Structure formats: structure tokens, C-alpha cells
Amino acid sequence: MTVGSVRRRTALGLAVLTASGTLALASPGTADAASACSGRKTRTLAFSTGEVRIYRRSGYVCAVTVPKRPGARQWMSVSVRARGGRPVVDEGLFSKRAGPVTVHAGRRQVWVKGAVGRGGVSSGWIRC
Known part of the structure; x- marks a missing residue:
């Protein structure tokens, strides 16, 4: 050379x-x-104070709640429940995000909930 x-x-x-x-x-x-979650993003559930991002990868569903104004510690929660199972929940005072929470859904429907402060969203039974 x-x-x-x-x-x-x-x-x-x-x-x-x-x-x-x-x-x-x-x-x-x-x-x-x-x-925080691996896989491809399948849905975003927006609400007044933030949004819940839902990801899916090989039968697993993962969700994260992200506030509109990150930085200050505020109460946040995220929950994912596969049909026939118990919900997996992460809640508390966070500054950037709540979660990730992951559940094995297979081909079952899931119910996703998320909240930041007083605002929140609940998806109902959805197929991701």
C-alpha cells in the first residue's frame, strides 16, 4: 500500500x-x-399528555408510555394484558418513560393502557 x-x-x-x-x-x-422495545412498531395510542407505543416481535407485544414533556418526574403507567392472562404493569414516578412491559401474546388479542399525569388511554381488545 x-x-x-x-x-x-x-x-x-x-x-x-x-x-x-x-x-x-x-x-x-x-x-x-x-x-426500550425491540421489534416493529405496530401502533401509537395518543392522548392529551403523552402516547403509548406498541411493538411486536415473534409473538411478543411490548409497550412503552412516553410523555409529551419529558424531564420532570411525573406519575406514569403502562399495562399490557394478553387475552386470558394477567396484566403486566409498570407504574411510578418517571422522567422519560414508563416501561417497557412485555407479554407473550402469540395470536391472541391484547389490551394496552397507558397514562401520564391525569391523561390516559385504554385500547380495548386489539390485535397487533
Whole structure:
């Protein structure tokens, strides 16, 4: 290898690292909630003070409640229940999100609930 090719490869590597670092810093709020659950997002249930994001992957359903105004600690909850089972709940004082909660649903319907402060949402029985 010549000196010129080594410099080109080094410059290319530095450019890739800089670009990936810039993208990681560009949207920290959305990456936090998205990394909590794996799989593909199937639904978003919006309400006055936030939203519940529902994900599905190989028979499992995962849900996260995200507030409209993150930062201050506030009461949040998220619950997922597969038909015929018991609900899995995460609730308390959080600053960024409540959850993730995951339940094995298979092909069954699920009932998802979420709340931030006084606002909340309940899905009823849905198929994700």
C-alpha cells in the first residue's frame, strides 16, 4: 500500500465516525424510547399528555408510555394484558418513560393502557 491509499482510508474512516456521532446526537429523545422495545412498531395510542407505543416481535407485544414533556418526574403507567392472562404493569414516578412491559401474546388479542399525569388511554381488545 502506498502512503496516499493509507491517508484516503484513514480520512474515510474518520468521516464515517463523525457522521455516525452526529446522527446519534441529533435525536436522543426518540432513540431512547425506541431502544426500550425491540421489534416493529405496530401502533401509537395518543392522548392529551403523552402516547403509548406498541411493538411486536415473534409473538411478543411490548409497550412503552412516553410523555409529551419529558424531564420532570411525573406519575406514569403502562399495562399490557394478553387475552386470558394477567396484566403486566409498570407504574411510578418517571422522567422519560414508563416501561417497557412485555407479554407473550402469540395470536391472541391484547389490551394496552397507558397514562401520564391525569391523561390516559385504554385500547380495548386489539390485535397487533
